[in-house]
Amino acid sequence: MGAAAAALAAPLLLAAADLAVPPRSELNRPWPFFTAEEPDEPPVRAPADALKSFAMPPGYAVELVATEPLVQDPILMEFDGEGRLWVMELPGWAHNLSMENSLEPVNRLVVLDDSDNDGVFDKRTVFADKLVLPRAFKILAGGCALIGEPPTLWKACDTDGDLKADTREKVADGFARLGVLEHGANGLFWGMDNLLVVSEHEWNVAYRAGQFVTVPGLRRGQWGVTQDDAGRIYRNVNTDPLFVDYVSPDYFARNPDLVRTRGLYENLVDQEKTNIWPAHPTFGLNRGYRREVFRADGTASYYGGVSSPLIYRGTRLPADVQGMAFVADGATNIVHLLRLKDDGQGRMAAEDYYARGEFLASTDVRFRPTALAGGPDGTIYIADMYRGVSQDGPLQTDYLRDYINKRGLARGTGHGRIYRVVHVGANGAAARMPRDARPQMSRDTTASLVAHLAHPNGWWRDTAQQLLVQRADPRSRPLLERLVRDRKTDWRTRLHALWTLNGIGGMQPALALIAMADTRPELRAAGLRLAEPWLATGDRKMSKAALALAVDANWQVRVQLAASLGALPAEQRTAPMIALLNAQGDDPVLVDAALSGLKGGEMAVLTALAGQAGAPREALAMLSGALAKRRDAAIGQLVAMAGDAGQPALVRNALLDGLALGLAGGVQAGGNAVAGGRAGGNIPGVTRQRGGGSRFELASEPRGLAVLADGKDALAEPARKLLALVTWPGRPAPPALPPRSAGEEALFRRGQSIYVEQCSGCHQLQGQGQATVAPPLAGSKRVAANGDVPVRILTNGLEGKIGLMPPLGSAMSDEEVAAVLTYVRQSWGNTATPLPPAAVKEWRLAFAHRTTPWSEKDIDAPQR
Template structure:
């Protein structure tokens, strides 16, 4: 990409940087053949010095790994973030230190700052910014001296007001809705990922945040995945589940939080690994019997090595400069149970993104050491990939530990932690270029704008964030110039989103961006146009409507066009949504994105408008099915009755009636929803029940923690119910496990369809699950 990075003197030869690393760091074993040869199970499971651990690693040819930090400077780190000055912040937990005294509520975790004070590439100074914390799971560096910390059940703003790198202010941003105090560390929210759209995304929590200078503006999203959030250059969110490759959101979470009627959310949490399970496959370099379900048939291969991801988390999209050029945009996923880090590529297939493992029978970073537990990856300001190693004998939370794993832990003395330990490694490539570490806090707004053209995505992200958080309005003219220039499109994308974050966009900028040749610029333009659409700005509305049917098959533009249509003003919204459904609704991602923007009170009106289309497309039929499902599931008695009468109208075209009946049958009769993503082939594993091996090793602790999680979820649900807009009471109820619709009067027109021999069976099946006052008389 075009870059101003040399203007800042920001590239140094990688060999120069690595030569300055401290004595004693080592290259990983580099196999002459790749993938490397499988190794036997080691006969030693105890503590290793960091230098010894380095000798257990294997990387592909051309890569090297260096030790950046270790005990006693670091202990039990699970999350790390770099600040604007190039210092590394780490959340340290007291995770699983003692199997004899289990707790999820001990205030003994810390947030520390690690710094390389002499420029040799190795951390040599530690400062404790905050301590006496209870298992914090997420961290966001907001601005110098100010960080956001997710410590269930609260989110805190921690601030250092006197410049001594110690927090002296701790104020709640949200209270009681960020997981459970004493709950499972595996099942509490995390992420706090600031994306290019200036929104903050989470995993295991259905909320999306925007920093407003004092706290959060909150949108409802989708609660998905388990541990870790990352994104590509364009801001498409990837989340990491523990036992699957990362999923991707083509459409941002919060769009799907707009509707309480449509609960299917295609386009969010999409599996992008193709039609097989290959993306989940892992290739440890040694047998891995010490995993929680290692006793289950099919979990381990013929060599005794785990076959699929089981405890993955902390993924990162690599957007730096110090690895190989072909590594840019790849996804790295730590798998601590398998002592490895995977690498996968992301490719635009022309109809979406496709994730594929980089190596067919090998993984990127592997180790023969039992205690190597990579849990988090991140790109650093020098452009390298950093790997955070929990360095622990046990990586499975005792809440869910099986008897089988407990036996393994006891047999190999893995409960002996040998003190508090932790390591951070830096991975680079011989052909890479290291970015110079710069202090962004000393830069002018214009210099920060210049960094939006940097080859290293870390600088682009942090320059944008600092401008937006500090509302550096003086940057706006330079941002406009950058967007209007012939700079790389990624830089222009950052300029557009930074202007949006400063509330400095004018209608002319948006119209220009909507007409841009680049699909990603157009997609972002649709999102930033929304405030203009809802305000009725005719110039922007015309440019928006002009895109319908004119997207040149750009899938990302089509999906965003569908999602953003719901933000149009009342005069244009439903007509535009119908046009989009008619044009793109054969694709269920576009359909669900479009329907998510229909206000609940207008859903019945939309269905009426769709029924007025005599010769509809496949998209229109799909929409009728989806709306019929939604109204059957949550519609009021009046809404359901109106739908039934419309379906039963004598002049109703057969294709419309069939589409609506299918929608009702999805809810009432368990018919497969045609809009669901195709299911992956099932894994070839056996039963989890093998004697008592699969039972909880710590059943009482499991019950205690599960109770804390359940109580927190119930409290959050109660809070939301009290604050949610009130909908009419649903006609649907559960009667002894059977869904039933309670109507106020007989649906005469619908019942008359039983006279049609082609429909009688379907109508009888549906009406059997309805009741009305005179139904049993």
């Protein structure tokens, strides 16, 4: 094994002299590049002309390796063990001039092959067709693939070797909802721990005893999944490019009482500091009407629809980008590069790699990168759907729909391109690039697959592991064990060997102990996870080795220990959990990892921690939050503790905050607000409709809490917040209309004056309306609807059954519109939320392109 591994450390190459040069973008053109030209109707460019639209840093270029008709409407891609590229095609997306999604079976999973090995794909085979809006696929061994076709996850197989699926079996129901594309399940990324991660979904997929089964997870991410050499999972959301999982989702899924899940899906990029640099004006975004947040040249400074993160783990691009994160932003026609950094403790952070300029920027508005993939040749491939539209009709704002229609961007579908990134040096002298030799893994022996775990290109290691797990050849076990035990072997190889052994049922307690004692923290953390079956039995030797890592120098190891403690028998769990939280209980990630395994034991741990000097506030808050979310009988006791003046202020504050958080349901995951309002769907200053959940009933009035709420110290406000979430026998019911803030009250009073002066003549003083003049506002569904509806009616007008409601608000300021609508929405029994001026400004801009009043049909249709 040693010789084979050493040989593969320098991968086999195809001689540069034998390689043709595919069509390539221009090297070393001015960069960063920008053009102010905006064609009235951007044309569909031929592939050769599209290549001229690209600008990249010095020394980089892209090569065109596939184009229509060989590939059409590509959205996802992955290489198989033979070096073939599998591509999911989605011609049914935004398929007509209305940009609707077709529910007809017109989509496909195809396999592209380079039959003459010249670096350009020349053969196309349709593996599976007649698919309805598929969202994900995963290549498997034996000519099979998982296919996520909402609402079903299928396993499709080619049984006769022609690369065309002839069998299909259902793996699971509930794989997203049909018709929901942007927020539907996707991913099926085979992680190093052999969990197939599904983004935007409540379950993941595991491979056990030759079968794929669903396992509980938590909904995170939006489009795309990747991993680094340590096996950490990375995802994204529409307005943020990179999140990491420090803790596997299965830990958090085991305890639904958690009020927070720090360590799962941690944002790595500071919104205030990251910027993008498109090569042309980019007003064609859903929020493109927010012109004040664009640069003077018309370029967006923030992502318009980021997707498909890829941690580069290849060998053919310069060393300085290895381990860095690439993301696609099809809405602004770029591929962005982020510098990924580890603080040496396992805490990750990311920042823009270039202070100004993009890794790849196109002046062609139809360049829509949808997926990035590492390849067996050690470089990066980019799938370009090549569409004028990057947002389908159901989720377009009215502004974007108008923008697209005026420019004819919905026309010109059925195209698609695949590019390969190359680096030929700053001087551009080298015309050809060597590439790693093409794999033939389905024909490789088990020993050869094990040897591939030492390959420097992460694609080879990942693919070899997946094939070994599915092959489950007993002959691989001694070879893998030898790698684990050989400390001279690269740590990445040993990590893959550990997880491969676990995947084939070959993990032994001795190997977990070896991993926990390793010098590399990645191995120690993995050893803890792999030790859990023996921790669950109370194995003393394993428990001792695990607990010794409570003082490990590496943060990631300590966090993993916090999660793994939950595997211990319940009676053995409490004492080490108290010790760990007492020492490190103000680390939010470690706290949430620990609490994930403490279901049912929170009160004992909380009581022990609260009684110690310098109690960890973070742990106390989350423990009390879990109890409150579960609506545990201990809530009354905790409320009494919070109101007890004899308790330390720190303990009381933690209990107040935790109880309020738990009774309110916990922290809401996700969200798409962006600093400065640069992107995203959330409107600055607009809150969700208030009111809702039932109060928790206490046995009697919490007098200590009431006294605290009436005070003026720092505990008064959190006490009032908690008091609003509880009730007791004899307490009056809460008012239907929550109290207005001082600012809201000022708006209300001003709005009353405006209403009496300008609106009451038609709608009457009590909002009762007049049969042939104006509809009633009291009890009106449109008044109480999402805030954009009344703003649009008031500022654009409404043509209704009674007649025309004129656009009176067009002559009002944002503050005046906000004031009168706040008054109307909170008078005569109406209980809708107030509207801040910022919301009025937003919706006025969003529909500024309209020159005619709304129809009743249009005003009642959902808007983005």
